[in-house]
Amino acid sequence: MAGKMKQYDLIVIGSGSAMNVVEPMIQESPKIKVAVIDKDEPGGICLTRGCIPSKILLYPAELVRTLEKAGELGIGAEIKEIDFGKIMDRMRTLIYEEINAIRKGLSSSENIDYFQSVAEFVSPYTLKVGDDTITSKMIFLCIGSKTMIPPIKGLEETGYLTSDTVLKLTALPKSVAIVGGGYIAAEYGHFFSSMGSKVTILGRNERFLPEEEPEVSALARRELGRHIEILTGHEVEEVERTSSGHKRLTARDRKGGRRRQVEADEILVAAGRGPITEILHPEKAKISVTKDGWIAVNEYLETSQPNVWAFGDADGSYLFKHVANYESEVIYYNAVLKRRVKADYHAIPHAVFTYPEIASVGLKEKEAVQRYGDKIRIGFYKYEDTAKGEAMNVKDYFVKVIIDGSTRRILGAHIIGPYASILIQEIVNVMYTSDRSSDTINEAIHIHPALSEVVQRAFGSLMPVEHYHHHVLQQMLEQSAYREVPSEKPEKRQGKRIVLKSGSVE
Secondary structure, X not given: OOOOEEEOOEEEEXXXXXXHHHHHHHHHOOOOOEEEEOOOOOXXXXXXXXXXXXXXXXXXXXXXXXXXOHHHHOOXXXXXXXXXXXXXXXXXXXXXXXXXXXXXXXHHOOOEEEEOOXXXXXXXXXXXXXXXXXXXXXXXXXXXXXXXXXXXEOHHHHOOEOOOOHHHOOOXXXXXXXXXXXXXXXXXXXXXXXXXXXXXXXXXXXXXXXXXXXXXXXXXXXXXXXXXXXXXXXXXXXXXXXXXXXXXXXXXXXXXXXXXXXXXXXXXXXXXXXXXXXXXXXXXXXXXXXXXXXXXXXXXXXXXXXXXXXXXXXXXXXXXXXXXXXXXXXXXXXXXXXXXXXXXXXXXXXXXXXXXXXXXXXXXHHHHHHHHHHHXXXXXXXXXXXXXXHHHOOOOOEEEEEEEOOOOEEEEEEEEOOOXXXXXXXXXXXXXXXXXXXXXXXXXXXXXXXXXXXXXXXXXXXXXXXXXXXHHHHHHHHOOOOOOOOOOOOOOOOOOEEEOOOOEEO
């Protein structure tokens, strides 16, 4: 079919969450013909180089930190070996098993023509893929996103890693400098420091994890700062290779102007993700993009060109796999079943799998106050004030919830501490009920003593915003909950064997 125009019932660019729509369409219409195009490995960003491989790596990191604290509970555990190569190989083996299974399914399906190539529009509803030109009256744009690389002098010449390429490492760098202070930096900073690297984070924002609540960000910085050095408000201006083979970063304090140099074996650029729309040439298809370059969609996820739909990272709303999966359901209703279902983002949860773990859903306090004023009530409870939290010997971690005091409707929640991503799901589920009432959580019987009680007690300790700031936050400040601590010297774990107690390496 090379060089010829081919007609399809559906063209899909991207092989991640879009397949949630393709599979039921094939089951319902066995004669349907679909073109699936992906320039990268099949499976989407989450599987191939995003959330799944990174979480496979982060679980061993969590075990390292857990074992390090075992002595506080009277358990004399020692980590004698961290096999970085084995940890990386396990991740790649698990990921490629899935990738290969997806590739086999795409290649063997009678209903699918699978193109591993770049696609670009040549006119409305028509794309060029390699030597082929294909067309369809229904197109799904699930093109994903790309890593953003800031314009730093000398960066390209010196070389660097991204969240895409870091997964190819076979040896542990002795030191890592991470450019960026957001989710990716927090997670990979935790990973590399747990493995034994000396880690320095350089974020340009004044706050670490600036997308989280200020008190969450502050506590996360303090706790992670026990293991790594975190510099905020610093703009990396230049990178160069030293005579000893290291990579030297020069960063400027954005407030005072003072410059600081950091040397490391490797640089990881974690400055966020951005649109990859330009390679698609959407203008040739009369498809509009936002001022930031994302595919513009309406509340039904349809683009400016009728029956061309965009979801997942492509529309830039929320760069989370679970949101892409949800949006694929919206697309199925609107594009396939021809219903009119609006995308609803009122309770989008996310988690940051760093140390400590963080999870959030819904509005932050500032947003809630702007919308609801003095009707806002805040609930707050610390892990350590529950029986299970005390048993776990955790300090300062907490649950913060935000509700509309006049309706009892839950507006948002923010958790920092062990199992935050699990604890928040109870709140998320209630936020998807018809009344979204905090009474549901208060009235439900919670197992005692289980950690879930910290969520229930947060909703049972509601107070006006002023009271929260004047009493709760002030008390935490006085107890040094937010006070930074100097980072501990990283144990020398660059070899395969380590005894933490003595610090010796074999």
